[in-house]
């Protein structure tokens with residue numbers, strides 16, 4: 029009795045202790061606390077900065093007063109009067125930082141502290157690692173440099189230029205490598221700093237070094253020849269102008285820079301394309317040694333200036349096959365294209381937005397485990413089956429008992445005892461896996477009496493998810509062994525989700541979307557959200573300008589209307605075809621290769637090339653759509669599912685009616701990855717998974733994931749509506765793009781008559797009205813017609829084709845509205861009269 033009271037008290041103390049720790053952690057995570065701490069830290073930095081700056085002017089007067097005294101002594105000394113602007117504290121601090129630590133470069137310390145403060149206040153998004161490296165490198169190398177240069181120039185100053193650190197190392201180095209060595213070292217430091225701060229300088233150095241390589245056999249020496257750089261082109265232009273006035277000696281040794289035209293300036297690219305006028309003169313036997321140095325210098329200065337000026341708008345595109353650079357077109361060396369640049373300040377949602385579920389009392393119930401073990405052994409023994417071992421693995425909602433039967437026992441006998449074991453354990457949702465793939469055991473999954481919620485927070489914050497480098501990472505939940513389950517959507521490449529109503533489908537879809545939002549920048553991924561139920565995805569409308577894609581002129585980005593779904597899916601197939609065309613022209617096979625090439629500026633935007641974000645299409649209640657629109661929906665879905673993988677388009681479709689008329693053979697064949705929540709019958713389970721099992725699940729996010737033949741039981745992560753709301757708000761409040769990602773406009777559905785073959789004698793009754801609408805709005809948009817006359821997409825498309833045939837609007841222009849050729853109503857009425 030006493031013992032149990034003791035134990036109880038101990039438990040209460042432990043739980044109140046853990047409560048206190050949780051309260052402290054929550055306090056430390058609080059955003060306001062971060063902000064206030066940030067202000068304090070920034071102020072500390074400003075104070076230090078002030079004292080160091082003051083030290084440069086007042087240090088001489090204060091030095092004798094603070095030297096060799098502790099801070100305590102100094103503040104207790106009432107007679108002491110220091111001149112430092114930050115008083116005794118400032119004088120003491122700056123004396124230590126400057127004279128004893130890193131000399132004048134100690135000034136980087138307060139800057140770093142201010143930066144830390146701003147970062148805590150979420151005002152600065154500059155990389156912490158970069159800031160730390162710059163500060164450390166600056167202090168170490170700067171103190172040595174200043175000790176060497178300033179220490180020699182002003183040896184009598186009150187400032188110890190390199191601090192104790194700089195002067196001691198400088199002394200050591202000077203003794204070992206001498207003054208010339210020191211000069212070289214200082215030059216090296218300066219060079220590193222210049223390269224770190226100006227990437228273009230690195231390209232200049234590379235170019236200079238490559239160009240100054242002696243090339244004894246022209247371009248054959250194993251180097252890959254490339255097109256001339258912009259800089260070289262300019263250089264040549266000048267040379268051509270100079271040619272006429274060139275002195276005779278220059279004609280004997282035509283500048284070796286011409287040889288350089290055929291030498292590589294950038295690696296791994298195409299053979300040079302030269303205009304006849306640029307052909308090098310006697311390129312084969314010219315060497316740069318003959319070039320007067322000053323001339324080389326002049327020739328290099330100019331182009332660099334140009335590169336910097338034109339940096340934002342020009343690409344290196346002409347370097348690529350399809351990049352569209354005509355022979356002889358200007359080529360410039362630019363930094364890699366940064367797709368995230370437009371939203372470089374974008375911040376991913378924070379962990380605090382996700383709810384932490386109380387798992388404090390989560391303890392393995394050993395009594396339950398042992399009872400279940402005994403019951404399993406007893407039931408099997410009742411049927412004459414002896415086992416040699418039994419092992420339990422406790423998952424969040426399920427415990428897996430793995431048994432090894434004695435030799436000679438048929439597996440099918442155990443499999444047939446599923447219902448008997450379920451009866452003996454009085455549990456629902458028992459599943460027998462006989463045998464466990466690759467384990468040599470038989471698995472019996474038994475639901476826990478006290479199932480735990482797997483929070484989205486726990487899977488998103490897991491190291492596994494944080495460190496994974498998948499293209500489209502999805503953290504779905506936890507496996508039976510409590511491992512976080514992550515997959516790459518690009519590898520699936522499409523996902524079919526099914527489950528009876530209320531079993532966790534919508535939560536599952538939200539978990540997929542949330543994972544992507546936590547990992548992908550708006551520039552890298554767009555989503556098309558289709559929601560015939562109208563309520564599930566509405567919550568994401570705030571992230572429209574960041575992550576959503578929609579048809580041009582469409583008001584809402586979340587698609588709820590069936591006719592719009594057809595239109596959007598047709599548009600997606602067009603986007604898919606357009607992307608294939610781009611990939612083909614870029615001579616690459618996948619979106620990854622394509623984007624890499626685009627980032628390296630080897631594809632010319634002028635030729636239609638663009639950075640391609642992944643597109644994830646999520647359809648909730650896909651069954652509803654098939655029921656209402658049938659083939660019109662099924663066909664584009666099947667087309668996208670068949671082909672879109674390589675161009676970065678992936679689909680996740682969900683249905684609560686996993687019947688064969690909804691999950692048709694075509695759909696099934698193209699969705700190899702399946703997620704099955706609890707279904708009501710074995711037949712439904714077979715329709716989704718091609719196996720039974722989904723009917724034995726326990727609901728509330730319990731699911732089976734299958735890719736190929738392997739079935740994995742997972743407890744789906746739970747993400748609640750308020751959490752999603754917070755995440756969407758967090759993203760929505762940040763600066764986004766001007767509008768949602770525009771999908772291409774499709775003007776006529778497949779199989780319809782092409783413009784030009786339209787019979788104007790058989791005009792739509794709405795033809796005149798539509799023409800007036802288009803001319804008044806001066807906007808050739810199919811969706812405008814659709815909206816104004818409340819007609820379907822196909823009819824509006826046909827009307828638009830008739831308007832094109834009548835010369836009122838121009839041809840389709842992809843995602844942009846068509847041009848309107850008639851500028852006023854008067855001209856239109858005359859034209860309409862002539863058609864009557």
Ligand SMILES: Nc1ncnc2c1ncn2[C@@H]1O[C@H](COP(=O)(O)OP(=O)(O)OP(=O)(O)O)[C@@H](O)[C@H]1O
Pocket residue numbers: 481482527528529530531532533534535536684728729730743744745746747
């Ligand atoms: N992973 C989960 N963990 C814990 N509880 C869950 C989980 N998933 C769902 N639930 C519970 O089940 C309820 C229903 O889930 P959800 O709305 O996702 O079902 P659904 O399959 O989409 O239903 P419907 O098809 O009717 O929309 C949730 O409100 C929640 O209480």
